[in-house]
Amino acid sequence: MALESLDTVVLSRWQFALTAIFHMLWPVLTTGMSIYLVVIEGLWLKTKNLTYYHHARFWSKLYILNFGIGVASGLPMAFQFGLNWAPFSESVGDFFGTLLGFEATMAFMLEASFLGIMIFGWQRVPPVMHWISTICVAFGANLSTFWILSANSWLQTPTGGVFVEGKFRVQDYFQAIANPFMVKSFAHMFFATLETSLFVIGGISAWYLLQNRLPNFFTKSLKVVLVMALVIAPLQVFVGHLSAEQVYHYQPAKLAAMEALWETVPAGTPADWSVIALPNEAAETNTFEVKIPALLSYLLALRPKLDTPILGLKEWAPSDRPHLVGLIYYSFRLMVAIGLYLAALAIVTIFVWWRTGLEGDRLRNYQWLWWGWIFAGPLGYLAVEAGWIVRCVGRQPWIVYGQLRTAEAASDLPPQVVLFSLSGLVALYTIFFFAALFFGSRIIQKGPNVALPIPGQANAEELEIRIKLAQHQPDRRPLDI
Structure with missing residues (x-):
């Protein structure tokens, strides 16, 4: 392909998609x-149970690895707003930049400040103080999620100000931050990150159980995961349903793309739910489709008929509606299917735990279950990525919904320049990815160090040795202890 035929906007979108994903x-x-x-x-x-302490030390290694790569891989995203999307930054930067600034100064700095104590403070601060540091790290990490989701939700439902000559003027910061998408979007992402992490921890624990390696140790981590997942997984399905409802009310074109719905369903008519379809954008129809009668009406309003119509994609001109309908359609279904699978897996495992106790030799009888957990480990990531594809690709052609088009928000750069930076990021992220796999696999293969002394024990032993040395040297000056 000749460089002259490349589109700067498309390349900039690909680059941002790469960095975000x-x-x-x-x-x-x-x-x-x-x-x-x-x-x-x-x-x-x-409980003073030493096993929990060793769990905290083991899993924190994976946390630190992910934190480091997350920081390094996130830096290019911030630079892109000024380089690849300068018109966007000029238009909405007074508000959007402020929220990203809040994320950096409030959330990331809080997390990073206490992370040092969490990593190196086991033998240096009291256990309660270390736990408080871990709480601050967790609070900072999730506060970061709040600010990012608030900023992105504002792109979905811009409120709290007006656009004057193409520039957003803030009139009410609180209204803009608490835009209509914010609460449910943050809740959906909060549960998504927690659910993904639980099933990663559960999947790694299941891998150890499948090998019959430290079964008592990893049975304990799996049980903690199960108790949490039994609440989080079904709740995430419910919050996801609420998020789909808000799309119906605020972004009907995105809902039509999510359902590959081309024709409008009039009010008072049952809306069928498409199980599988082959969208044909050129013909504005589905080549093949399997439907469940009236199910979409029940999913949106818990009744067979809706009071308002569900608009089809044909209600908008091609330039004003989402494209890549097939990608949006199947990304949404992949996310839903994974959510249901994870919830079902948690329920089945709880039932097995209740029937057998998940103890001793009985664990060997449930290899199928441990494979189910190992399989579930990466699924949370796929669900999160699929959800963001629906969220962002479904918003197109708008970068600020209904106000600023994506094509108008991209910098006027030579396509060769964007292609060069895109290629560099592909190479850099490939190195990051394989480095993460290498070091992560080393951590998992090595396993936990169950011989680690509890905090304070090493200092007490050192103090005892120094006292004994002082007692055996009466002719010398006592050691300063």
């Missing part, structure tokens, strides 16, 4: 795993 892999685990670390460390403080 890759970067998202790492904060998803750190934000969710930080809450698990708070729980597991709290259990150690409450």
Whole structure:
């Protein structure tokens, strides 16, 4: 393909998609795993069970690895707003930039400040203070999620100000931050990160159980995961349903793309739900489709008929509606299917736990279950990525919904320049990815160090040695202890 035929806007979108999709892999685990670390460390403080302490030390290694790669992979995203999307930054930067600034100064700095204590403070600060540091790390990580979701939700439903000559003027910061999409979107992402992290931890624990390696140790982590997942997984399905409802009310074109719905369903008419379809954008129809009668009406309003119509894609001109309908359609269904699978897996495992106790030799009888958990490990990532594809690709052709088009928000750069930076990021992220796999696999293969002394024990032993040395040297000056 000749460079002259390349489109700068398309290349800039591909570059941002690459950075967003890759970067998202790492904060998803750190934000969710930080809450698990708070729980597991709290259990150690409450029960004094040394196993919980060793769990906190083991899983925090994976947390640190993900945190480091997340920071490195996220830096290019910030630079793109000024380089590839300068008109966008000029138009909405007074508000959008402020929220990203809040994320950096409030959330990331809080997380990074206490992370040092969490990593190096085991033998240097009291256990309660270390736990408080872990809580601050978790709070900072999830506060970061709040600000990012608030900023992105504002792009979906811009409120709190007006556009004057193409520039957004803030009139009410609180209204803009608490835009109509914000609460449900943040809740959906919060549960997504936590659920993904729980099933990653559960999948790694199942891998150890399948090998019959430290079964008592990893049965304990799996049980903690199960108790949390039994609440989080079904709740995430419900919050996801609420998020789909808000799309119906605020972004009907996106809903039509999510359902590959070309013709409008009039009010008072049952809306069928498409199980599988082959969208044909050129013909504005589905080549093949399997439907369940009236199910979409029940999903949106819990009744067979809706009071308002469900608009089809043909209601908008091709330039004003989402494209890549097939990608949006199947990304949404992939996300839903994974959510249902994870919830079902948690329920089945709880039932097995209730029937057998998940103890001793009985664990060997459930290899099929451990394979189910190992399979579930990466599925949370796929669901998160699929959800963001629906969220962002479904918003097109708008970067600020109904106000600023994506094509108008991109910088006027030579396509060769964008292609060069895109190629560099592909190479860099490939190195990051394989480095993460290498070091992550080393951590998992090595396993936990169950011989680690509890905090304070090493200092007490050192103090005892120094006292004995002082007692055996009466002719010398006593050691300063």
